[in-house]
Amino acid sequence: MSRFAKPVFLAAGLRTPFGRGGGALAAYDAVSLSVPVVQAMAQQAEPDLFVWGTVIPNLGWSNIAREVWLDAKLNPSVPAFSIVLACSTSMTATFAAAGMLGAGADLTLVGGAEVMSRPSLALTAASSKRLTDLFAKDAAAALAELQSLTPRDFVLPTKGWANRITGRTMGDHMEETAKAWNISRAAQDEWALKSHRRAVDGWNDGFFDNLVISLPELARDANPRADTSAERLAALKPAFDRDSGLGSITAGNSSPITDGAAGCWVANEAGVSRLPTGTPHVRLVDYEVSAVDLHTEGLLMAPSYGIPRLLARHQLAYPDIALWEIHEAFAAQVLANVAAITDPDWVRAKAGVEEDLGPFDWDRVNPMGGSVAIGHPFGATGARDLSQAVKELWALPVGSRAIVSICADGGQGTVALLERV
Template structure:
């Protein structure tokens, strides 16, 4: 089955180093952090369209894509718009761009950025209405009212970007899911250690050298820890559920991170405009799933999307040479794969009656994932896609890859790539 009318490709792009929250990149906002990256990408080729996203909103802009493009002093005749789908933001940018190829559009630059260090502070609706009304009638009194604001009038990110519907953080939700799926603290810490070891090894081997630009503040990812160990991870206290049952810690969760990432979406004609040696893969198909998070868990949609996507193409798990699964939490990755492996799950819950076989754990996130590298919300999709494409390029022609990202709100986006 071929989803697109013409062959569609994703080519690996560049990203900034990912900085720790409050660290080297904390003086930026999502626009200023993106500008040098977008300039570096545009130096490779002029896109026909630019699509960008950020998850944490700001009153300072409405179309961040256009703002970045113009701040970068690039060709103003290139259209630019914004996309957002929580942690899948730059992947959904790529997927929507793929659907817009054709006519005069052969090459699209997509990506996303997040400076989690600097979330904006807003006003509650009631406080905002009160202040705005005063500015219309009595500006002096409005300024006095601003001075008199209390914490109850402010919208603060003190709950770690909690889900608006439930009022609970992703970590709170994941604790519940981890307990339902019996994901142990030991298993989470073991996966976290692997993620750090693989990310550190990737940097030492030079794997990331042509994927990451250097910035004046930082030239290498700040989050991967070469000195971590099972003992150090085991010593950390639960960060969300402190009742004694909690298992999710700062060590087995993706950290607060600042960063930006980009990639290309292209037709064959668009690929020809990119520099020689650019890694690329065919975008064979994709699946976007949404679940009732009160039933299945906030971050479990990939376990629905993956089997539906593979079954359409008659692929078993071991037919996929590479699995790049976003690690919002080690428990989230482990729970989704546990669902894929559970007898009857894909049939009874995902609605796919197909024998997928055993899951190939040895093909999963070979150069580390978000637990170690970091997770600037809107940048993760492009980071995952570019990383997977480079990994896939070292495999034989025809090899498949799955790139999967969970997202707040009960969403999951999954892409099926093939090495030409």
């Protein structure tokens, strides 16, 4: 059983190296950083449709997909549109593209980018209205008013990317969730260390070589640390709850501020035939988009609803999944979501799934590292996760299945079920 009447395939795409915030890629913006990825993928095949996204707003463009496509100097007859769903942006682009295949759209290039080093500063709504009203009446007075603006007139990133409704960051929310699920600091640091070691090994073993293009400023991911250790991670101070003495989330067990762009292919059978021979590809069997009450369930806990529902719909259990690619916004987020989906009472009460989903095998999770080590440029993470999962699954026997899961700000999440063909 599949969501789609005809087979839909995901093929591994390309991405930039992911750079540290304020580092080698900080001079780019989301458009210019996307261009080399899109140009490199278009050399493999020209898509029939282009879907791209970014999360941090920029008033310099309204449709980043079209801006990227035209700046890349590619065929202007290829239509392009933008999409956004917080950290799930480029995964949601994949689902949208899958639903648009056929009738002349056999191959779609999807993905996204984020340059977190360069967030735009904006005026508050009140200040903006005051100035625009003044410009309509007296341009000279409006220009004079501009010179009298104070910090109160701007939306400043003083709390990073805080949720608008709660006014708190994802890290603030995750501290609450970690406490609610009794996720220890030691467990978080242990998972972070695994993520770094696996990502470093993946680079050293050549896994990422045909997934990442080299840029003049950076040739490989800057965030994975070969020199980290349990002792170094344990020495870091809490990054969010600094006062209670109970804070457990640190810079070391969280995904870092990151700049990067990533793409992925979505195709039907005709579209796959246009890609270079041997391009890793798998079938997109189904997907789930879920949302929870962020005030009561935890801002990043939506995957714990989506995963059981998706598996139950296909009469699958956890042992049937050979590979789990779970976005690591925080190590605590991965640990809490898995704790939830392995609690039968939670699965029954929250996800509405009565079936016994069996034991969960941690050794199948993120074998080449995750976002804690690789980094998390919001708009690019979905395509990075999917392309990485496609290549990982491609190395397994035909019929093997994977789950790719991403949590998103606002209490939302996306989950994909893939199958090796």
